[in-house]
Amino acid sequence: MTSGQPRAIDRCDGTRLLAVVVDATELLARRGNLIDALNVFPVPDGDTGTNLVLTMRAAVRAARASGTTGIGATAAALARGALLGAHGNSGVIVSQYLRGFARALTGHDDADALAFARALDEASATAHAAVDRPVEGTMLTLAREVARAAMDSARADRSVDSLLAAVADEARAAVERTRDSLPVLRQAGVVDAGALGLATLLEGMSLSLRGEPLPSEPAQLPAQPAALGVPADVYSYCTEFVINGVGLDPSAIRGEMRQLGDSVLAVGDAQLVRVHLHTFQPTRAIDYGSSLGVVGQIKVDDMQVQNRRLRTCGHAVPEATRCALLVIADGEGFAELFRSLGAAIVTGDATLLDQLQRAVRETGAPEYVVLADEAGLASHARETLATAGWLAGSGRLLSTRDPAQCVAAALAFQSEHTADENLRAMERAPRGIRTARIVTPAQAALLRSTANQGRFVGLVDDRIEVTGDDLVRVAVALLTRLGADSSEVITVYLGRAISADEASSVASGLRARFPGQQVEIIDGGQSHGLLYLACE
């Protein structure tokens, strides 16, 4: 509704270029999740959008810091920033795109449409040259087609805004064409994520230059492509680093890297080369880099893990996680619940240590908290953890009386806090809730509590409070004792032994008896205990 008056813009200087790139980066960020979700090529690791956004933000930061106003100098600063801050395959390609763009404008204060079109052409050529074996149907194809459209527009119309409008139109069409050009995209029914990323940048630049609002995203995220798995024979580690040195030769480095893996990129200049490859031997790649100069910004991602995460969570790139939460959970319902709170699930059996090791590796977090309830955590598990040194360094263990309290503790967990900070908050959290449980007489006997009457035994803190043959009555009596009448939320976790009929009579009975409270019934699936009850 608020498009600006279209007015011809004949020249673009550095200040204007930076302004439109800032807006284009914003549009890219809004579309980032969508682009992540589309990412199936070359490897479905689901991070293309995120990588492009990080790369462009680095470019913008560098250009802002440079304080230049000429288009040549600003473009050079963008390119340098992108090279230093490039993330992922697509980020490296975009950094080369910017580099070519900048090279064509070296020394220019501003650019008219023709100079701009030539720069887009040089950008495309430079990006192509950086890629080892260019594949059609990717952002490289889009770059080439867009350059051609730019040149056509510049010959017909001298304004930069018309040129960018033509470029954005062509980019949109080119994105659609990628759908049919790569078999893997056709199979997944998606367009190429990298192509959409570059098209988004160009579209954002065009909108910004004309003063039009950026469309707000996200529309619907596609569901299917995330289901593609990484073939087991694909080079498994996405490896990135930069080499700082003297007399570096990017093309020679590329040749060496090709021996070690694929999706090889090695770009930069004699002093700084950024390397990206997919390989089973990340350390050999890095060692080679170290033989040439000082290696920095090392990043090695296990793409199998990323892909697995993408398929389970729909998003491959987690927020910066400082601390992971590992829960020893009893029951599939509890496991699901804890997963929905961001936890990794382990079971307290003999393979506990193996499971913990795997979970810690997959979360990639330097610290972790293991959370368990007394019933789920057999005492041997605690000993196992202690003897294996798991609780000495970066790990902490918190055990609560029952899984309902575990839930309260898990709600207080924040992945960006340290393990100790989390431990403090998680220890405090269960104090705000009151819990009880209903068990069978046999289970009560194990707790050395004797119950004489009734099929259902109601316990508060392992002390028998109520017994009876009517599950709902026992539950109501326990809840009343816990002060449910003055609480806001009542949560009931149903055990594995609870039948569907029992479950529905518990739900309706409690809702009728506690109309002023929000009663939530969760299928916990626990084997210890028929019902856990919590009031808060």
Place this chain on the structure above:
Amino acid sequence: MRPVRIVTDSTCDLPRAVCEELHIVVVPLNVYFGKRVYRDGVDLSAEQFFQLLAQSPEVPKTSQPASGLFEDAYSQLASEGSAIVSIHLSAKLSGTVRSASVARDALRSRCSVEVIDSGSASLGLGFIVMAAAELARDGANQWEIASHVRRLSPNVHVYCFVDTLEYLQRGGRIGRASAFLGTLLNIRPVLKLEDGEVQPVEKVRTRSKALDSLMEFVELFPRIERLGLLHSDSLADVEMLLRRLEPLYPREQIMVAHYGPTIGAHAGPGGIGVVVSEGVTV
């Protein structure tokens, strides 16, 4: 020296009397229920909005003001001989800043307008606007006001909880609080505005714990220049919070405001928020 007038948008959630007293010009955003369009605060009050929200089967949508509205406001003030500082809702949440910038550019030769992204929303924006309007009243020039606003913005904090993330998600304003989606339990998300967008703070399950969380937040500040309380339609909680805030800040100076229709469309019913301005510290 030319006098300066302050322009803002209807998401500032300032009571009308305050805007009149400080001569603040408020440009309305639009709120849609189905095909019906309302101008926020002009044809739809906060009370009416929350009634509609409860009754209407339609989910409200919002849109930024047309840049023409800003052009009209700027032209009018410029014809009265004023320079303008136009302060708005975070650009990460709305295109309003862009709309204002388009108007500024279109009128470049005739009006002197400084457009500022407050990086905030609701009464957070409101407090920044009030500070600017007070400076304008006291005779500060355009540059002084703009500079003050830029230093003040990072010191104005909005902390709130909502009944459900549904409205924020549907409106695409959920930001990093999307981390709270998908929880299999009903949670009451506590959120804050930071870096111009909605960020997650903590997940609690009850309203009383959410209110505790707001209290703990306010208690963090050694120095409070202004304190505000925002709500959608929860007067009982407001009264209770006012009583608890009293020891920290004079009760009669706490500004209590409704979430206006635009903010309400994204926060949904049942929300409460606190806004703390530390004032300019550097």
